Amino acid sequence: MVDVTPHGADLIPPAEVGEMDLYHPHSWWTKYVFSQDAKVIAIQYSGTAMAIGLVALVLSWLMRLQLGFPGTFDFITPEAYYQFMTMHGMIMVIYLLTALFLGGFGNYLIPLMVGARDMVFPYVNMLSYWIYLLAVLVLVSSFFAPGGPTGAGWTLYPPQAITSGTPGGQDWGIILMLVSLILFIIGFTMGGLNYVVTVLQARTRGMTLMRMPLTVWGIFTATVMALLAFPALFVACVMMLFDRIIGSSFFMPAIVEMGEQSPHNGGSPIMFQHLFWFFGHPEVYIVALPAFGIVSDLISTHARKNIFGYRMMVWAIVGIGALSFVVWAHHMYVSGMHPYFGFFFATTTLIIAVPTAIKVYNWVLTLWRGDIHLTLPMLFALAFIVTFVNGGLTGLFLGNVVVDVPLSDTMFVVAHFHMVMGVAPIMVVFGAIYHWYPKITGRMLNEAMGRFHFWVTFVGAYLIFFPMHYVGLVGVPRRYPELGDTAFIPPSVHTLNEFITIAALTVGFAQMVFLFNLFWSLRNGKDAGDNPWRATSLEWQTAGTPPPHGNFGKELPVVYRWAYDYSVPGAPEDFIPQNDPRPMTQGGPA
């Protein structure tokens, strides 16, 4: 034992209720609707995110139907296709993944895992959700606005985003999108302050930073990044709103539109790209870091083995977070830049692979000779590792300027980012839901439906996105609603497109099974008990399941060890909870 203070547990002041001012709900409305309890807010966030995510899923079906069977569906015009594409991308990246990982898992897990009774600013936390909901409603309203939602592509590049040729460009679509994003950022900032300050200040006794589960490290670092990256999107949105509404020329160059000189003059579209990707690249890791953290915990728990290289994992998370702010221009190789800049950004992009690879090695080494239980969370965690490695490798290709330039506008890029940023994090979301659903509801999710969901999703995702790489390598451009008769595209691409579409519809169907399972198990699931996975971290040691208001009953837990004491030699059980005072460590009895 190293660095442990000599005094015993009895010297620690008791953590009675009331040391932190808890807001207590008095009515049904304040308990379930305008709740200030982070657990309720988490469920509200997750429910809203999944509901809007369902819309994005349906949009992806419509796009795939058009690509697989062009011309079959009359209502999918090229304009509609672009609108579907834009909304699908924006919803999935921001309103689903960001909101679910930080607003959903962040709210639920941070207070429970660090041993706090709630977030430090519960009222601000509640506001955060309601502003998020407002942002979602504004976004949805654009579907019903005259001209429909914006079809500018999820990157909203000017000048086309606000010109008349783009769906929603001169109508309400782009305005509602920008307003919705601004609202989302305001709401997120409120939540983000909570997550950061709670991790910094509300940890229970003994919970040093280096005893925090990696889930908390991942969410914490991602939140810090998001707080610093989202302002870039905010500035870009405000400036574009100025351009669109007042007619200023921040981003709009002088253009001739429909034979007429537009009122704009001298703006710089490249400036928007810099601002957008200064947010956009960190955003990838804002989604990925919580996934990294969660997957580390899932693997350790379900392989009954301590995480390999905990310190290295923490440093890697922090390192990736810092590095991700200096790689943004690799999204702009095709916009043209000084060769030295391209060289710089290619180098930083490849350097990020180092901490990321460290994490992958550590996951694999955690599994090595572990007592692997192929439970649903473990299956999804394994699927994540495989998918993330696949998507990450193509990322190494695309990080190089010479490879990126010819591939950038092909389906190869679509396949790459769906693998690394779509499928991989979603696998973690599912794994996490199967893992923590028993704590949230007190019941297990149905195993048979879960296994069906896993295999169809996992195999199906590969059937969708693996062929898409080849489609891209052949040269099929992305963003085209219809290929038509193009000489260099062989007929096999059309067959492949039909195949991908059928696979996509099937995977989408499996998600309906998952959603059904969520509701069905609420009532019919097996009773879970307090700690069904025999896990060590604090959320499994609460006063009841689901955890009551205030989380831990009369006294806050005191933490005596890190979160990964699984299969400790000589211990009576194969896990030792974090609040277990027995002096037993991985190094043997201390």
Next chain:
Amino acid sequence: MSVILVFLALITAIAGWWLSRQRLMSKPWLEAGPVTAFPETEAPIVHPAKLGLGVFLAVVGALFALMISAYFMRMVYADWQPAPVPGLLWLNTAMLVLASVALQCAVVAAHKGQADNLRLALLAGALTSTVFLGGQLLAWRDLAAQGYFATENPAVSFFYLITAMHGLHIIGGMVALGRTNVRALRGESAARLVLSTELCAMYWHVLLVVWLVLFAVLMGWAADFIDICRRLLS
């Protein structure tokens, strides 16, 4: 984008300094025990609200750093014409400085428990800030009267955008300052107002620094300064 990178480097340095004191080299798998040799989790050193405001101000800083980045990025274009800056801004700047000074006096008064001085200082802070906001509006009218609207010249567009953003942040702060004022006027004891007063003062100081930087940028001094630095380097 160099401005935001410099800002982030600053944030990274602070975060790195803080992390370096968090025993990141410890081996938690060997260290089971009641508490490690680490007082930090026993009791928060800073009040959570102050830390929260600090984090928020870092976000605000990033926001304005990004705007200045965009300003500089646009400035190097050949067609750039600097905007005429109304002389009124000097007066407004003085008002904001006074507001900051007043709130600092309020903090001192609150700590000493002088309720009367506290009330006076808080009121002075609110008044000077209101005058600042009014002055900014007048400066806008001044520009508009000269025939400069947000659409003509990109520098003027930036002027409106940047002053509007800064003004909105002051207005947001006025909500908190207004509430503190109301509580002070209702006769709440100075001791109970210490935290709110300190938070207001902290916010105003940072927004003053932000404004001074923005003012330097809008006046063109920042560009001159960078030019000199560049010449010294090359």
